[in-house]
Amino acid sequence: MKRQIIDTIEKYDKIIIHRHVRPDPDAYGSQSGLKELIKANYPEKEVYAAGTHDESLTYLAQLDQVNQALYEGALVIVTDTGNTERIDGEFYTEGALLMKIDHHPDADPYGDVKWVNTSSSSTSEMIYTLYEEGKESYGWKMTTEAARLLFAGIVGDTGRFLFPSTTVNTFEIASELIKFDFNRTELFAGMYEVKRDLLHLKGYIYQNFTMDANGAAFVKIDKVTLEQFGVTASDTSQLVGALGDVQGICAWVIFIEEDDQIRVRLRSKGPVINTLAAQFGGGGHPLASGASVHSWEEADEVIEQLKKLCI
Numbered sequence: 001m002k003r004q005i006i007d008t009i010e011k012y013d014k015i016i017i018h019r020h021v022r023p024d025p026d027a028y029g030s031q032s033g034l035k036e037l038i039k040a041n042y043p044e045k046e047v048y049a050a051g052t053h054d055e056s057l058t059y060l061a062q063l064d065q066v067n068q069a070l071y072e073g074a075l076v077i078v079t080d081t082g083n084t085e086r087i088d089g090e091f092y093t094e095g096a097l098l099m100k101i102d103h104h105p106d107a108d109p110y111g112d113v114k115w116v117n118t119s120s121s122s123t124s125e126m127i128y129t130l131y132e133e134g135k136e137s138y139g140w141k142m143t144t145e146a147a148r149l150l151f152a153g154i155v156g157d158t159g160r161f162l163f164p165s166t167t168v169n170t171f172e173i174a175s176e177l178i179k180f181d182f183n184r185t186e187l188f189a190g191m192y193e194v195k196r197d198l199l200h201l202k203g204y205i206y207q208n209f210t211m212d213a214n215g216a217a218f219v220k221i222d223k224v225t226l227e228q229f230g231v232t233a234s235d236t237s238q239l240v241g242a243l244g245d246v247q248g249i250c251a252w253v254i255f256i257e258e259d260d261q262i263r264v265r266l267r268s269k270g271p272v273i274n275t276l277a278a279q280f281g282g283g284g285h286p287l288a289s290g291a292s293v294h295s296w297e298e299a300d301e302v303i304e305q306l307k308k309l310c311i
Helices: 002-011 025-041 123-138 144-157 168-177 184-192 196-208 223-229 235-239 274-279 296-309
Strands: 014-018 046-049 075-079 097-102 113-116 216-221 251-257 262-268 283-285 288-293
Touching: 002 075, 002 097, 002 113, 002 123, 014 025, 025 046, 025 075, 025 123, 025 144, 097 123, 123 144, 123 168, 144 168, 144 184, 196 216, 196 223, 196 235, 216 296, 223 251, 235 251, 235 262, 251 296, 262 274, 262 296, 274 283, 274 288, 274 296, 288 296
Parallel strands: 014 046, 014 075, 075 097, 097 113, 216 251
Antiparallel strands: 251 262, 262 288, 283 288
């Protein structure tokens, strides 16, 4: 599969790489890490990273301005995105070929070429193994910038190597990546800087969540509350794991109101929740998923379904 992917990359002069909405370090790491690898090994190719930039991830990379005309004759690659509803960018179907590279469950098998590996800790880890194939068979070289991006993606999706998805192979890959001369201290500072306002909002979450007898918990954070604490909806991604410390909680959801939607951040200590996220146009991992709803009444439906999972 990896050789097929590289052969496909070699055939196209123009490549546009997408990832999912509401990105995390693995989304940016796999997308921009792959971009850097392709640019380094095929300098004659045009390579773009598409999507809406998230200011909280500026420390990792900036994205490119991509218009519809660029897609003509292009290879489009989507990384770290399980279903089409979560692809960030509206023109991803208008290229010559669509490729999917992902480590989430393959609930939506889109793409003309598809590589899905659910045993991988992250899509960034998958991109590194693609580099290994490229090095062995095509003479690929790794760059410091690509190594920095892939390392960040792996660290982000493994929770600093604490999640069960971390394997011996994950550590071996990380050990290879840190041989490159990027500033890990600076990188970790960007990934785990917690604003004082977020700490105050974390206290609010502890004080205002609701939990039923079976351990299903939720908290609703509306726009007024966000403004009160001086944080953005994107900032709250750093707090999604907060309720995991509470004894008795089985699974939880944090709702974040935005101008046009309500973000649904789902986490679990056991019950599989990505199927629940999929019911509301989202997706993700069995124990960590996200979705969107458009009213508090619809949010209540999510809560009721979560309660059923915890019975």
